[in-house]
Amino acid sequence: MHAIKVAQQFCYEFCIAVGIMWSDKTFILTAYTGSAASLFGGVTISKAAFLNQSKQLSVDDRNEWQDVRIVVIDEVSFKIDTILKTLDRKLKEIKNQNKPFGGFSIIFSGDFRQLEPIGAKETELLFSSLSSQHWENCINAVIILDNEH
Numbered sequence: 522m523h524a525i526k527v528a529q530q531f532c533y534e535f536c537i538a539v540g541i542m543w544s545d546k547t548f549i550l551t552a553y554t555g556s557a558a559s560l561f562g563g564v565t566i567s568k569a570a571f572l573n574q575s576k577q578l579s580v581d582d583r584n585e586w587q588d589v590r591i592v593v594i595d596e597v598s599f600k601i602d603t604i605l606k607t608l609d610r611k612l613k614e615i616k617n618q619n620k621p622f623g624g625f626s627i628i629f630s631g632d633f634r635q636l637e638p639i640g641a642k643e644t645e646l647l648f649s650s651l652s653s654q655h656w657e658n659c660i661n662a663v664i665i666l667d668n669e670h
Contacts, residue, residue, distance in 0.1 A: 528628070532591045535626070541590050548591035553599040566594050570611045572604065578614050586615045590626060597629040601638045601645040602652040609659065621659040629660075 532548040541547065550563035551570075558565050567573055569592075571582055592612075594600075612623030643649050647656040 528593050528630070531628075532593070535591065544588055546588040548593060549589050550593045550595075552595040554596055557596045561595075563593075563595075566592075566608065570608055570615075572607050572611060578611075583615050591628065592622075592625050593628045593630060596631045597647070598631055598635040599638050600647060601641050602647060602649075602655060603645060605647060606653065606655050609655065 528550065529548070533543055535541075536543045536547055549569055550558075550561055551566040552558040552561075552563055553566055555565050571578060574582075609622050612625055613620070614623070616623035616625060637646060644651045646652055
């Protein structure tokens, strides 16, 4: 729970720094797996961003994201390149077609190399030189937390 409180505080301070009105809907806490999301009362990113929905997004779907500015996604090590590209496409449908991830600020968290996705090929791994490099092309800042002071 400490990490969630830190994420909430970061989101609050980020909004103040960039002049965004703050509310509980300004950010959404998600995880790639349901078990990880349940630990902090979040939802899976697949559910939140309609990743498994093949039909066109409805007005209600888009309205769910109306106040969201920041998306926190835990357990990033489980993601594969195609899922990241699907997330990018869906968030563009929700908000802005011309910006990476629709213009939402995305915070990917977790141990980035903890576990590779089960059965993933080298071309599907986010950190592989054989992937589409979509990951590297969309990230503009990296903050690494460690135990050293």
